[in-house]
Amino acid sequence: MDQRISFVTLAVADLDRSRAFYLDGLGWTAALDVPGEVLMFKAGEHLVLSLWSEAGFEAEVGPIRRGEGVAPLTLSHNVRTEAEVDAILGTARAAGADPVTEAVERDWGGYTGYFGDPDGFRWEIATNPGPIGQEVLP
Structure with missing residues (x-):
């Protein structure tokens, strides 16, 4: 495979x-x-x-497992700049995303924030300065 x-x-x-x-x-x-x-x-x-x-x-x-809490996965959308992270979180907020967390500098060197889609799936919007983070950028 x-x-x-x-x-x-x-x-x-x-x-x-x-x-x-x-x-x-x-x-x-x-x-x-x-x-x-x-x-x-x-x-x-x-x-x-x-x-x-x-x-x-x-x-x-x-059958779908249902219950309290967040689904145990995230979807990540990586971008090049912190300004892009903030802009996308703003777009998600305007689209009705709930919750939306403000982006912060992470201990591992990135800058990330999250929003929930209508079903609560969490999207991470991130900059990731490491080599693997750069690989995923278009």
């Missing part, structure tokens, strides 16, 4: 709400949009982010 990821799929409670957040709020462009079922975005050269209605997800994958 090659060491790569092709799709990241998130089960969402309200696909229309997610569509409004990502398309209208963040200004993304859909690669595939099947109302009531799935919304897909090209997220990299060989990577797709898929937002799948919970019902469709559960029918194929199995």
Whole structure:
């Protein structure tokens, strides 16, 4: 098996709400949009982010674990400058993201903040000065 990821799929409670957040709020462009079922975005050269209605997800994958707290994963969008981090967090806030944490300098040398999408999935907006952080930049 090659060491790569092709799709990241998130089960969402309200696909229309997610569509409004990502398309209208963040200004993304859909690669595939099947109302009531799935919304897909090209997220990299060989990577797709898929937002799948919970019902469709559960029918194929199995029951979703539900409960208090944050989903045990983050999605990270890395940029070159701290100003870009702050601007994207502002865009997310204007799009209705909740919560949005202000970016701070991290002990490991980066500058990051987080926002939650309509289903609470946490997006990290970051600068990462290390070699691996530079590899992921376009």
